[in-house]
Amino acid sequence: MYNAIIVGAGTSGLACACFCKGKTLLIDKQSAGKKLSIAGNERVNLTNLADLNEFLKAYVPNGEFLRDAFKIFFRDDLLRFINTLNLDIEVENNKVFLKNSNGKILVNKLKNFILNRNIHLVENEKVIKIEKKETFIVYTSRNIYKSKNLVIATGGLARKKLGASADGYMFAKSLGHTIIPPKPFETPFCIKDSLFENLSGISLYVQIKYKNKIFSGDMLFTHFGLSGPVILEASCFVKNCDIININFLGKNKDIFFKELEKAKSIKLLIKDYLPKRFINNISKKIPFIEKNINQVSKKNIHFAFELLCNYKINVKLCGFDRAFVTKGGINLKEVDPKSCSSKLVSNLFFCGEILDIAGPIGGFNIQAAFSTGYLVSQKLGNLPFTNI
Template identity: 30%
Template sequence: MKNKNYDLIVIGAGAAGIMASIIAARNGKNVLLLEKLSQIAAKLKATGGGRCNLTNTLSNEEFMGRFGRDGRFMQEALKLFDHNDLVAFFDSIGVETHAPDGYRVFPTSHSSLTIIEALKSEMEKLGVTVLSSQKVEKILIDDERTKGVKTTKDSFFAPNVIIATGGLGYPVLGAEGDGYTMASELGHKITALHPAMMPLRTKEKWENCRADTIPKVELRVALPKHKKLRANGDLIFTKNGIRGPVVLDFARDVTPLLDTYGEVPILLNLTKGMDEHKILNHLKTQAQNNPDPKILDLVASLLPRPLSEELCTLSGIDPEERWGKIGGAQKDTLIKTLAWTPMTITGHDGFKMAMITRGGVNLKEINPKTMQSKLIQGLYFCGEVMNIDGPCGGYNLQWSFSSGALAGKLLQ
């Protein structure tokens, strides 16, 4: 390629890098987008099971709150480019979106390919140079500021470089953590990295319960120092443990604890928030309407039958026993188990099953008003490579687009 000089080089053609490239090009910058894979947007293609949950309709305050203590770091990025701006952006490039449940926003096609093709077309229209199969080996620095990058094939030069390489999740889609290496080599601190948004393994093996989705489950960590860690949502039992939206959200808090404690005891409310008093009244009412009922039949009025059987056994009660035949202590144990079912998280499948990464480039070393490094002039970050991650439901993709827009817009 003849031209090796640009205003901006973006490393990583995911959601964040593509958005940064488009915004910079719209502002008249000559942009080079480098992707180490043969195709761009591999992870974006897989987002939401291919349906592409782009964002959600929460206010900016609520949105930031879901990211925990680091959420305020996003304030300037969201002020510039929040979910309303994202919807308007996609409308401007020919992609219609909707929120069928009033909360999660999807392209009306419910296909990530619609999103990717529209982004490709916009970059082509703006003259963004996109080079695939270009793995960046090193960011070139001169006197504490960026001057370009060296790839496995060539060198390219620009006064501004954006690292948008993502995290370690889904290595089959190109995640290798190379952005962390580049940032570290330039003096940036990388926080501890943990897989997040993934299924979890448990000591308990309730294989017969796999057919049902349990709605509105609350999960809590049952460790004295971490009792505030909890999540709510739908849960599915698997051959080796648990999965589902609530588990994906919960995993980001649990995986660091596994490194510390080896295994993590948890409590599950599987009865849609019912407490012991409400559960007891429900069982009594069912018993009154069903002369001499089996314990299993009563519990199955609350939960799927296979799960009911497991919980009876866990409580030390024969599921076939009659309600009138068991004593008060046994009933008390059963009700306590139904209100808060104990399980033990023992592990996970590592980054190969993680949708996102918890940890990354230290936020204290990045200017939240520009996404520029506080250490190196002309170096910017956007997306998952930074130490900020949120729950499932469009949060992380919106953050990628917002941080990409801010990094692309405020170039020096």
């Protein structure tokens, strides 16, 4: 008999286990922290320097749900905990990353921290069914476990190749909860475009315009389309079939024309901004790319500007296989924000991505996972962070 069983050893499950008191089992159908270990290309964007209100606004439309969790465990608490693990951080554009380390090291340190506190960690054992009688009964592929409290921290559907599944939703529904239909979030674009052919692996700094919003950052060409921070950020706002405009040079029309006069030709203007492979693709669309600008018609110059600084594409979002986050999940109307406990079933808790909370890139989702995981731990038989 356990005081608590935590089903799911992703970011929020690991965070919850770090601070639980009493006999606790953390169980996962695969190795712990698989998604966290590769987050941010293994650099792990832990959190963000945005203030509390900016943080809450980022999780449109459900950010207010996190206010109580952030009151007891927010950015400074997370970074202090990371420091206790002897890991350093660095800041880039308000985003806080691991420094001189990686996600695999972080996961190993979290696992060691948990094991040193005598938390029982079971990996590669699939939970098949959960029942609630006088206690929770958790049936797995190998054993039957019982517990006074149950935490479902199984995450969402994003990154199925890393083991994401609908198991948590199934368990929650079997216990009476309703699920807001999950949707991919923070998603690359699965786009085929002749301009992007044979560019896989190339990264460019671009500006993307969508309605009245402008996103700036690195865009990565992939074998399936477009990815990178700026695409993932834009994907949180766009829908399939929306039109976006990509500015490969980051120049407005006035600057483009002024610099073109000095450069004498379009190729000389762009050669310091764009890689050769990309210029080769552009050359197929701009046959006058090497001509002296005085020999190019105004119509063709405008065509070149539209191609280089206002390129229109129709959005096609990739699905869960390539998404980084899941939007949707446990209906928040059925969860108490002060404890992340179920309003329907006593001693049942949820934390992390399985909740209907999704934030943009920038450390928001990892912070939410740690904060909700910590909040739940305090309701299971608390071990205040200050005592760690």
